[in-house]
Amino acid sequence: MTLDADQSDAAIRREHPVPVTPAIKRLMTGVPIMKAISLEEAVAMVPAKASVMVGGFMGVGTPERLLDEVVRQQKKGLALISNDAATPGKGVGKLFDAVLVSHLTASHIGLNPKAQQQMLTNQIAVDLIPQGTLVERIRAGGCGLGGVLTPTGVGTTVAEGKRQIEIDGKTFLLETALRAQFAFVHAFLADYLGNLAYALTARNFNPIMAMAADTVIVTAEHIVPVGVIAPDHVVTPAPLVDYLIANG
Amino acid sequence: MDAQTIIARRVARELRTGNLVNLGIGIPTLVANYVPPDLQVFFQSENGLIGTGPIPEQGMAHPLLTDAGGRPISALPGACTFDSAMSFGLIRGGHVDVTVLGGLQVDAEGHLANWMIPGKMVPGMGGAMDLVSGAKRVIVAMQHAAKGKSKIVSKCTLPLTSARPVTLVVTDMAVIGFHGGKATLLETAPGVGVAEVLAVTEAELVIPDTVPEMKL
Numbered sequence: 001m002t003l004d005a006d007q008s009d010a011a012i013r014r015e016h017p018v019p020v021t022p023a024i025k026r027l028m029t030g031v032p033i034m035k036a037i038s039l040e041e042a043v044a045m046v047p048a049k050a051s052v053m054v055g056g057f058m059g060v061g062t063p064e065r066l067l068d069e070v071v072r073q074q075k076k077g078l079a080l081i082s083n084d085a086a087t088p089g090k091g092v093g094k095l096f097d098a099v100l101v102s103h104l105t106a107s108h109i110g111l112n113p114k115a116q117q118q119m120l121t122n123q124i125a126v127d128l129i130p131q132g133t134l135v136e137r138i139r140a141g142g143c144g145l146g147g148v149l150t151p152t153g154v155g156t157t158v159a160e161g162k163r164q165i166e167i168d169g170k171t172f173l174l175e176t177a178l179r180a181q182f183a184f185v186h187a188f189l190a191d192y193l194g195n196l197a198y199a200l201t202a203r204n205f206n207p208i209m210a211m212a213a214d215t216v217i218v219t220a221e222h223i224v225p226v227g228v229i230a231p232d233h234v235v236t237p238a239p240l241v242d243y244l245i246a247n248g
Numbered sequence: 249m250d251a252q253t254i255i256a257r258r259v260a261r262e263l264r265t266g267n268l269v270n271l272g273i274g275i276p277t278l279v280a281n282y283v284p285p286d287l288q289v290f291f292q293s294e295n296g297l298i299g300t301g302p303i304p305e306q307g308m309a310h311p312l313l314t315d316a317g318g319r320p321i322s323a324l325p326g327a328c329t330f331d332s333a334m335s336f337g338l339i340r341g342g343h344v345d346v347t348v349l350g351g352l353q354v355d356a357e358g359h360l361a362n363w364m365i366p367g368k369m370v371p372g373m374g375g376a377m378d379l380v381s382g383a384k385r386v387i388v389a390m391q392h393a394a395k396g397k398s399k400i401v402s403k404c405t406l407p408l409t410s411a412r413p414v415t416l417v418v419t420d421m422a423v424i425g426f427h428g429g430k431a432t433l434l435e436t437a438p439g440v441g442v443a444e445v446l447a448v449t450e451a452e453l454v455i456p457d458t459v460p461e462m463k464l
Contacts, residue, residue: 057295057332058318060311083332084372087318110371111317119370128370131294132336132378139333152340152381155411158373188312200323201296202312204332235331 034194034238036246042217043069045243049077049102051180053138053209057083058111059091061202063186063219065245067091071098079103081138081180083131083205085115099123105178107131130158133175135208141179142211148175183213187236190220191227194241195234203235210236219245249464251420254437255389257282257464258418259348262387263289267345268338270294270379273317275389276348292344294335294375299327316375339375340382347383349376351390351417353404356451358413358426360388361406373409380410392419398450400424400431421445423462430454435462 023033043066046052056062070078071094080101085108086093095101096115105127109115118124129137136148149172153159163174185206188199196218198206210216218241249257252275260282263269270292271277280300283289291300293315300315301322309320323329338344353361360380363373380386390399400417416434417424422445423435432454436445442459 057316058314060295060314060318084374106372108372108374110369110374116370128372130373130377131332131375132340132382135332135336150340150381151412152378152410154381156377156408158377198329198331200310200313200329201293203329204296204335207331208333 034192034241034244036223036244039065039069039245040073042066042243042245043073043075045215045217046070046075046182048075049079050075050182051079051081053081053180053183053205053213054092055082055183055185055204055206055209056086056091057201057204059086059093061186061198061204061206062086062091063184063217063245064091064094065219066184066217067094070095070100074098074100076100077102079105079180081105081178081209083107083134085109085112087111088114096124103127105129105134107134133158133173134178135205137175137178138205138208138212140175140177142208145177147177149173150175178212180209180213181215183209183216185210185216185218185236185241187218187220188222189229190218190223190241190244191225191229191238192223193226194218194238194244195226195229196220196236196238196241197229197233198235207236210240215242216240217243217245220247223247249438251391252278254420254462254464255391255418258423258435258437258462259387259389260284261463262385262416262418263287263346265289268292268298268343270339270344270347270383272347272349272376272379274350276350279348279389292335292338293321294332294339294379296329296331296335297321297323297327298330299324301327336375336378339378342382342384344379344383346385346387347379348387348389349379351388351399353399353401353406354388354390354414354417354424354451355401355404356431357429358415358431359404359411360386360409360414361404362388362409364407366407376409380414381412385416386412386414388414388417390417390419392421392445393448398448400449400451400453402451421448424453432456433459435460437462438464
């Protein structure tokens with residue numbers, strides 16, 4: 001049986017009516033759906049001793065304003081997950097300046113003498129993890145996986161205390177999934193819905209962490225109307241974003 | 249020619265058109281300066297870029313475009329950016345053709361130690377363990393000896409970076425390969441004799457009948 005295009009379209013509309021909810025109407029007319037909140041409100045949600053993932057790589061692509069507010073509100077005893085410890089005064093380095101971290105999970109802290117010193121004096125417990133393993137553990141946490149199998153670290157101190165699994169004659173380490181209560185994410189563009197796009201090398205851990213925390217809080221260099229980020233260029237879909245920090 | 253220049257020039261000769269290459273911090277970074285102009289090589293920066301270009305002109309740096317050490321870089325035409333999962337998927341997945349890394353020790357079986365000195369320096373391994381585990385060819389670029397002590401040792405005393413042996417070590421005195429699981433002297437630096445190399449090498453080296461001089 002063949003139908004001409006109009007008949008087919010009309011039939012589909014009858015069978016599958018598309019609901020136009022007030023929210024969709026607002027979206028179609030360009031009225032914002034996600035309300036941006038203040039830094040103060042956002043950080044007030046974070047309790048002391050919270051586990052927090054922070055995007056960025058050596059302070060590039062880090063939500064600096066959120067960290068400044070964490071320092072202002074003196075959130076102590078944080079369990080921080082980030083690629084590195086950045087440098088004093090920059091990115092997550094500010095959290096070590098203010099001695100707010102009690103546990104750090106990272107791949108590299110060598111460029112932050114304060115973090116090193118706090119580790120050597122046992123002020124903070126540090127898990128050093130190969131960078132590729134760290135990002136895959138976070139990715140697993142965000143994707144509903146129990147963990148990943150990686151060849152990285154086999155035969156090194158990293159393998160100590162971990163299960164090793166042989167597959168087709170090759171040995172892998174079982175590395176378990178990593179999640180946190182909060183993810184602090186920095187985007188280049190956020191639209192009124194919360195869709196995110198990133199710039200240049202500031203993407204790094206941000207979109208991966210946006211999947212792996214109970215509450216995702218985002219700062220963006222530019223907040224733009226829906227549609228400015230083309231569907232193909234959205235990296236983090238809006239439903240993953242819980243709070244967008246107001247600009248200006 | 250100083251030691252670093254010899255090492256960087258010799259390593260650059262290992263690169264081929266079409267290679268995806270990851271350069272570590274230190275001497276490895278210098279390799280980019282000696283890539284012949286007719287060679288089309290893609291440089292990866294593991295913080296999320298393929299197509300790494302030189303340091304931008306004064307006033308042209310962008311805060312969101314840096315290398316893995318956080319220093320400003322530029323991006324060449326055709327460059328692309330990606331997240332850290334993609335970046336390390338490229339590395340671990342065998343898509344990186346050559347990685348060039350610094351070293352503290354390499355032993356007679358080609359094992360590399362380059363990420364910590366217990367009790368002294370514990371910076372973390374960053375991406376080094378993934379690079380050595382996953383790149384197709386792993387080249388270590390380092391001085392042959394430090395403070396008169398051989399860095400080519402019988403067995404690594406420092407914690408290993410990977411159980412997988414490296415492909416090649418290029419020093420200011422020699423090129424050493426590990427084909428067949430044994431350290432083999434492949435080349436000597438200009439003006440350096442085989443005996444001189446042996447005198448400052450702790451590891452036992454296989455010496456082939458002819459050991460050519462490095463071409464730089």
